Amino acid sequence: NMTSISEDSDKEKMRSVSVDLNNDASLVIDIPDALCERDKVKFTVHTKTTLSSFQKPEFSVPRQHEDFIWLHDTIVETEEYAGFIIPPAPPKPDFEGPREKMHKLGEGESSMTKEEYAKMKQELEAEYLAVFKKTVQVHEVFLQRLSSHPMFRKDRNFQIFLEYDQDLSVRRKNAKEMFGGFFKNMVKSADEVLISGVKEVDEFFEQEKNFLLDYSIKIKDATAKAEKMTRSHKNVADDYNHISGALNNTAADNNTAFKKHLEKCAEVFEKLRKVEDRMASDQELKLTELLRYYTRDIQAAKDLLYRRARALADYENSNKALDKARLKGKDVAQAEENQKQCLQKFDKLSESGKKELTSFKARRVVAFRKNLIEMTELEIKHAKNSVSLLQGSIEILKSN
Amino acid sequence: MFLSRLRLPSSETQSTLTCNGQAAMSGGCGRNPPPFPDNEDQEAELDTRVLDSDEDDDDEGEDIFTGARSKPITPTSAPDEGDIFSEEGSYIRSDVHHATNGLHSDEELDLFTEATVELTLTNTTSQGRREIIGPTASACNTTHVPNSILKPSIVTKTMEELEEEESGDQFELNIAVTNPEKIGDGMNAYMSYKVSTQTTLPMFLNKTFSVRRRFSDFLGLYEKISAKHSLLGCIIPPPPQKSVVGMTKVKVGKEDSSSAEFVEKRRAALERYLQRVVAHPSLLQDPDVREFLERDELPRAVNTQALSGPGLLKMINRASDAVNKMTIKMNESDNWFESKLQEVENEEQLLRRLHAAVDSLVNHRKELCINTAVFSKIVAMLGSVEENSALSRALSQLAEVEDKMEQLHQQQAFSDFFILAELLADYVRLLGAVRCCFEQRMKVWQRLQEAQSTLQKKREAEAKLLWANKPEKLQQAKDDINEWESKVSQYERDFERVTCTVRKEVLRFEKEKARDFKQHIVKYLESLLHTQHRLVKCWEAFLPEAKAIA
Secondary structure (H helix, E strand, O other): OEEEOHHHHHHOOOOOEOOOOOOOOOEEEEEEEEEEEOOEEEEEEEEEEOOOOOOOOEEEEEEEHHHHHHHHHHHHOOHHHHHOOOOOOOOOOOOHHHHHHHHHHHHHHHHOOHHHHHHHHHHHHHHHHHHHHHHHHHHHHHHHHHHOOOOHHHOHHHHHHHHOOOOOHHHHHHHHHHHOOHHHHHHHOOOHHHHHHOOOOOHHHHHHHHHHHHHHHHHHHHHHHHHHHHHHHHHHHHHHHHHHHHHHHHHHOOOOHHHHHHHHHHHHHHHHHHHHHHHHHHHHHHHHHHHHHHHHHHHHHHHHHHHHHHHHHHHHHHHHHHHHHHHHOOOHHHHHHHHHHHHHHHHHHHHHHHHHHHHHHHHHHHHHHHHHHHHHHHHHHHHHHHHHHHHHHHHHHHHO | OOEEEEEOOHHHOOOEOOOOHHHHHHHOOOOOOOOOHHHHHHHHHHHHHHHHHHOOOOOOOOOOOOOOOOOOOOOOOOOOOOOOEEEEEEEEEOOOOOOOOOOOOOOHHHHOOOEEEEEEEEEOOOOOOOOOOOOOOOOOOOOOOOOOOOOOOOOOOOHHHHHHHHOOOOEEEEEEEEEEEEEOOHHHOEEEEEEEEEEOOOOOOOOEEEEEEEHHHHHHHHHHHHHHHHHHOOOOOOOOOOOHHHHHHHHHOOOOHHHHHHHHHHHHHHHHHHHHHHHOHHHHHOHHHHHHHHOOOOOOOOOOHHHOHHHHHHHHHHHHHHHHHOOOOOOHHHHHHHHHHHHHHHHHHHHHHHHHHHHHHHHHHHHHHHHHHHHHHHHHHHHHHOOOHHHHHHHHHHHHHHHHHHHHHHHHHHHHHHHHHHHHHHHHHHHHHHHHHHHHHHHHHHHHHHHHHHHHHHHHHHHHHHHHOOHHHHHHHHHHHHHHHHHHHHHHHHHHHHHHHHHHHHHHHHHHHHHHHHHHHHHHHHHHHHHHHHHHHHHHHHHHHHHOOO
């Protein structure tokens, strides 16, 4: 069973977008293509560059979701980047919903009429397309965050990811053996207690910490609730579909004026369903996805705070060690060196952390603005379509 | 195994949820949107293209609603009061069908021309108490559209209906069921409803009057009507269903929105029931109906257990089973009846399914309502935490928009239910009543058959007596024959009359049904239109807030 969605994607290309991260012509990345085969999704990563560090000015490579995760993890585990907000890893592509539907379609094929089958197939394609759009976007954004960051764009592994024309899975296995995921595990247990327990001298970080802790709880909650709302909306659209079918069935048996009214009504419900569906999808793409993304991004910001808090803790420990060494009169030079390094590290993290958190704020505001505007404009457009559809139908019905 | 490929034209790639860190840091983001004009236009074009290809007309329709709309009404959960929607029917009676049952004299009927029915949907104020529509100026005109009552969704009358109103001698009969009141306490409590009539029909003592009735009174009325008219082949409108659960909640004094909703549902159902009864030309003439509307105190109806919802349905089904068991071969003019009955049965099933689909819609819309309210609250909280003041303000505004949407969804759920779902539920039961009517005819036919066969037997008996030469018994035999001959001819007349009545009733019913459905479909679409229209307004009000984020 092959499903090709390429043509439709041209028409329905409405990505959840905010600001173009690809505004630096020296390194432009996009994902023009994706292929879904059973469980695996293969993304085509396309790069255009003027940088001499790359071998060619333009090239494409196929990458799997796991390759993106590998890239993310190597960046997280790079000590140098501790003072940066690491762009959150894209979530695994989730085709479970459409896949279930595909099963049902296959099983129920014999018991459906040709029209019902065609309709379900169409719905299925629309669902696949929606999931595709989301997952492609989120993988693309990940790469573009890296390419637009002054330090990340120079990362060697990033280059390999973009350029290496062989299967990355061999490299991935090696990397795992090297790091063993140790550091990552440490970071992952981002201890909120540690963060909130830090005695903060810097007003900026104190404020940021309080804000991020509170905000992260609320945005996670908002995401979950937005998802629930969208699901209800889609259920309503589904009901319109069933009602339309039932109206047509009832009309089929009839031979009077009654029949015409029912058929017209069925037609209206069918059209309304499309609009409602699109309203729900657009709300999901612009609002829910926005909230989802920032929930992850906020976590990345918190991770930065955690790393800084650990660096501070290390520094404080090194102070204590130095005092102890001075007291004992032993290994003082070593302790002094250690203390110096801890302080350096902490200062570096603080300095770059401040920059990152400031730009993060601005980024968030701009993203919300753009998405809210786009969502609102789309909702208005869809509602206006419904209005004219309904007005037209009402007139026709009345005039009969 | 399946393969899906998504291909996105590379030239249109733009993505990301974030702003370039560098750019943001340097200038701060001003009010003007950062992104690139060409890409945006491209995207805007795409939007239109998408819609054009799917919908026939993408022109932003002119807003034909120039009248002021009242603000959406939030349903109250006042205990005894009617809830938002109530249905008011008005009847412009110009004529009445010649009653074919011969029960009443035809004298009064000649004055009336064809009766038409209109339904208007009005909202009660949030105070709940609805008055019967005040008398309009002239009796000849119109359906009332009360100005005093706020309503977000409106009525319509087709041009043709208006014309019918204007023409000829007009007699009106408007009925409303309102003001539910709980009488008594505990398990003996009951709801009492005000039944108001406004009419110019001379057969009533007054022009405007009202009485209080309880649910069992309505069931009692049904029983009386049914006993008299069903054997004649009339389609008797079925009464609303009893509900033990619903009523218990009310009796026990549970004052929440679900019992308020139950009471409103019942009130509306009772109103529709009465409106259908009086819309039937012969039923209107029935003195029991008049008594029901006019008389102050009605003797309490007993034995209405049998008429409770499931009881009634069982009765209907049992009757139809019994009939099916008889292998009745009827003569050829029955083709119409046989195929019509089949049609009715099919339609009943189809409407059942349609009703189930609409029911699902009602439930999902209610869920959407709840989820939207929950979402609105969290967005407000997010707004209050947000450090950027313009974004914070926009998020609070978004929370308000979602709150308005919740109200819209709630209103729409009411429309879904009261305009569409209840219509379908009513017709499923009405089709059951139509089936009953066919079965009555069968019974009459059967009675005729039995009488004919008895007559035959009596004739044979007479013949035997003649042969056996027993003159003393002959007279008895002749008497018997005479008796049965007259019975047979009586039953023959009955059967013809029933046949004629059923045919007429079915045709009348189908015409009513088509009109009813059309009217309700139009009203429903208008309710949807109203909701969408308000949606547009909500989002349009929000847009500048979103644009003001800096």
